[in-house]
Amino acid sequence: MTHSGRWTTRSSTPKYTNPWISVREDAVVRPDGGEGVYGVVTMRNPAVFVVAMTDEDEVLMVSLYRYPTQAMSLEVPAGGSDGENLLLAAQRELVEETGYTAREWREIGRMNALNGVCDAPEHVFLATGLQAPASVEDAERAAREQKAEGISAVRAVPWRDLTRLVADGEITDGETLAALMFAAATLGRL
Known part of the structure; x- marks a missing residue:
């Protein structure tokens, strides 16, 4: 079985928001085909x-x-x-x-801070x-x-x-x- 090397998002659930950040939890399929959960922090503004x-x-x-x-x-x-x-x-x-x-x-x-957990x-x-x-x-x-x-x-x-x-x-x-x-x-x- 081959995989694309990309993550697939099955669903996304907002967990927290304030004027500066939002936090969500995504149900994902990892690049190896396994399922998991990924938490993401998004900054509201650059x-x-x-x-x-x-x-x-x-x-x-x-x-x-x-x-x-x-x-x-x-x-x-x-x-x-x-x-x-x-x-x-x-x-x-x-x-x-x-x-x-x-x-x-x-x-x-231009850069991205902590891009393993943040946008x-x-x-x-x-x-x-x-x-x-x-x-x-x-x-x-x-x-x-x-x-x-x-x-x-x-x-x-x-x-x-x-x-x-x-x-x-x-x-x-x-x-x-x-x-x-x-x-x-x-x-x-x-």
Whole structure:
């Protein structure tokens, strides 16, 4: 008996939904012909990731507590698009999480997080020509957003230090690692 190497969905049952995700359980036929159950998490809107480069060849990164892992994480600014234009979402996330704006923007990659269990499209942007908050009000607004998201620090990490931070286990977020790889490829640093 031969099989196509593909999965077949026999039925799909919604299990949970909120404004950000939905979870379903599918009755499936596996590529080997056996039957099983597959749980799938679907993000309602694509996410955006921002590799923000300073003129000094540093990457702006945020330190924040991640509830699912119960640990601090060093990451590039990121977040949900909330259904808005992806570039506008990336620009909003950079301001909210760091207080900075950027003069130049470029989409440099697309990826899928945890594609073994999730349907979670993600878009990576490179931001350059960074500018610090323009006013005290802008800085205060960014500080409020950072507090709301659990961001404890914004760091400008020299590009040359990124590999060491990965090797030392300080950068462990898979999406940040992938976003930095897209930046490395775009900047010719592989």
